[in-house]
Amino acid sequence: MDVALERCFSDRNSFYDTMYYSVDSGKRIRPILAIASYEACGGMDIESIMPVACGLELIHTYSLIHDDLPSMDNDDFRRGKASAHKRFSEAVAILSGDGLFAYAFELISKGKEMRDEKIAVVHAVSEVVGPRGVVYGQVLDISNGQEPNPKTLRSIHLNKTAKFIAVSIKVGAIMARAPKDKAYTLYQAGICLGMLFQYTDDILDVIGEKHKLGKTPGKDQACGKITAPVVYGIDGARFRAMRYAALAKQKFARYGSQFDILAQITDFVLNRTY
Ligand code: GRG
DSSP states (O other): OHHHHHHHHTTSOHHHHHHHHHHSSSOOHHHHHHHHHHHHTTOOOHHHHHHHHHHHHHHHHHHHHHHHSTTTTOOSEETTEEOHHHHSOHHHHHHHHHHHHHHHHHHHHOSSTTHHHHHHHHHHHHHHHSTTTHHHHHHHHHOSSOOOSHHHHHHHHIIIIIHHHHHHHHHHHHHTTOOHHHHHHHHHHHHHHHHHHHHHHHHHHHHOOHHHHSSOTTHHHHTTOOOHHHHHHHHHHHHHHHHHHHHHHHHHHTTOGGGHHHHHHHHHHHHOOO
């Protein structure tokens, strides 16, 4: 994955180096999910899913750059190093995010083969990262004065994180030409995995270590965020995380042992320390 991403940024103008600074490192969960789902759905041509997988990582990186900006979460540390606005400037960080967002769709849509599938991927991804997904989730996340209750929490987690993780799995199914109902069920499994992902993110913000996380823990509490530990307590959050993991695995298991890898990724997310 890292090599494929590196290739997307080599031999281009110097701004690609600036953008690559933020892309370099990270867990690569979203592209890994796309590839795992593609292969589990019977996809055989890794070259066809790779640009889609890279595009997902670029969109995710864009969201991290903008999330760290002083006007958003104001975080100086990301992926174990200075965040983009600290390393460059706020203006360059904003432009890096903008550049990555556009470049992602260029990569996804490039080439004459599999036009219909690529259009479906562009549609599915743009739907969940926009005002009915990540952007909306971020608006909720930075809004003050909301009631810290289960409903608000679910809405933030679902939009900010879960839909994007779910679509990463769905696009693997689309590129493998899986039946629509299978892609839909996998998306639902991905929602459970995505909720689990944000639960563990919230928990790690309380109990995680900076050198492992590569980002600053304790930010949620400092910013008065509505998180799973705030709403349910640490033990309640852990319990619910386990329930989401079990639900996700149950849905993956429906499609047989080819999907074991997605169950294993679910366990990794449940037990992660970074
Ligand atoms: C339109 C995509 C888009 C963004 C604009 C700034 C913004 C709106 C949204 C921020 C969304 C955000 C940062 C959600 C948090 C999701 C999350 C848990 C991020 C951490 O992901 P990891 O742990 O990070 O996968 P690494 O560094 O490992 O890739």
